[in-house]
Structures are given as structure tokens and as C-alpha cells.
Amino acid sequence: VRYMMANRCSAADASAHFNIPNETIIQNWMKRYREGGKEALNPSKTGPTMPKDKYEHDSKPFSEMTHAELEKELEYLRAENAYLKKRKALREEKALREQQKKPE
Numbered sequence: 117v118r119y120m121m122a123n124r125c126s127a128a129d130a131s132a133h134f135n136i137p138n139e140t141i142i143q144n145w146m147k148r149y150r151e152g153g154k155e156a157l158n159p160s161k162t163g164p165t166m167p168k169d170k171y172e173h174d175s176k177p178f179s180e181m182t183h184a185e186l187e188k189e190l191e192y193l194r195a196e197n198a199y200l201k202k203r204k205a206l207r208e209e210k211a212l213r214e215q216q217k218k219p220e
Contacts, residue, residue: 117142117149117157 120130120142127146131139148156178186 117145120146 119125119133120127123129125133127139127142130142131137136142145157178189181189
């Protein structure tokens with residue numbers, strides 16, 4: 117945004133200068149800057165949330181579930197576990213990067 121303003125160039129010129137594949141990205145940044153100033157360009161503090169679906173994994177006790185229902189429950193829990201492990205790893209990786217950036 118600063119580059120475009122300082123050099124009075126188009127979004128296409130700026131995207132070529134910074135090797136950004138799509139000039140629409142820069143156009144969106146400019147729109148956000150015009151509407152909300154510098155703060156509008158800061159990343160939001162809210163992260164991605166786990167999608168809420170209509171899956172009811174606690175609908176009935178395991179002893180009353182059929183084999184197919186148990187397999188579906190197991191598949192869901194494995195996917196949830198994998199998601200949570202990946203999310204934890206990404207958070208730890210991000211924290212480590214931020215820690216390494218800080219001068220001691």
C-alpha cells in the first residue's frame with residue numbers, strides 16, 4: 117500500500133514489483149486501508165474455528181450403537197484428534213518462530 121502511494125502506481129504494477137500473483141489481493145488491501153486506515157491491515161486476532169457440523173457423537177451409549185455407528189464414531193474421533201494435534205503443532209511452531217525473532 118505504501119509503495120503504491122509513494123510511487124503512484126497501479127495494483128498491477130505493485131503486484132509485479134512484489135511478485136504477488138494476483139493484483140486483486142493488493143486491491144483488497146487498498147480498499148481496507150481506505151476504509152479503516154493502517155489498523156485495518158493488521159491480521160485479525162481470531163483464528164480459524166473448527167466447523168460446527170450436525171454430527172452428534174454423544175447421541176447414545178456405545179453399548180447401543182451398531183457396528184457401522186461405532187466405526188463412524190471412531191472415524192470422527194480420529195479426525196478430530198488429528199486436527200487437534202496439527203493445530204497444537206502449528207501453535208508451537210509459531211510460538212518458537214516468534215521466540216526466535218525476539219532479540220535477547
